[in-house]
Amino acid sequence: MRLIAVGAATIAILGIGFLLVALAQLGYKDTPFLPNQKWRVHESQRPQPVTVTPAQTFGEPPSDAIILFDGKDLSRWRSVWTGGPARWKVENGYMEIVPRTGDIQTIEEFGDCQLHIEWCIPEDVKGSGQGRGNSGVFLMGRYEIQILDSYENKTYADGMAAAIYGQYPPLVNASRKPGEWQTYDIIWIAPRFDGDKLVRPGYLTLIHNGVVVHYHTPIMGLTRHRTFPTYRPHSPVGPLRLQDHGFPVRFRNIWYRPLKGYDGEPEWRDLTFLLFPDLPRQ
Ligand code: MG
16 A cells, blocks of 8 residues: 555656646746847747737737727827817717818727728718718828728729828728728837937738728828828827818727737847848848
């Protein structure tokens, strides 16, 4: 009996030992270093990513999202004209533009991010071309992703729904009918300036209603009407701005997640030419 107990204890100790060794050696210590990183290939000590609980339904905010509009009030927004309270209407879980009250923007300012926003052009929309359900999502208050009824409504391509206004049309037209809710899922890397000099353009990836319409697209500068886009230096953060273009467009479920670099680095770095210095610059 005593022998069996000793045997069991030995097995238990050995088991814990193996477990500890396994924990200490999630990976390897004898592999080569990755270029431009302080980590070896499969290194055990490389920090584990933070756990985020995804939403039950795609489009709903995951656990680390910062909510900008939850359908209840505009407390996180203000009028761009007055700096005072945003004067758009809130009802039935959405906000609706009250034409000619002006653009609104978030009090909060942020830079590199994953952003989700839903919008809807009411079913009884009238007009044509640019005059049909026009609004816009201005990243950092400056760079417009167009909102328009582009369902069987033609306009210039770089001014249709999901266009980076005046710069790039969407790759495809993924517009839904007026009266239906539409989604923009955005991955935004803000431009960087060193004093007055642009050192990296902004990059945009946009998924419209689940369809990729821009990916890692370099922004040319401020999005403007009938004018060549150029950059004007600004800080690496800015507000999210929504445009009052005179149409009662609706918005709901707006949230973002700040994006940082790998292994807790403060920001994403473009390593392309560090890793591949001999690549031809196209
Ligand atoms: Mg617009």
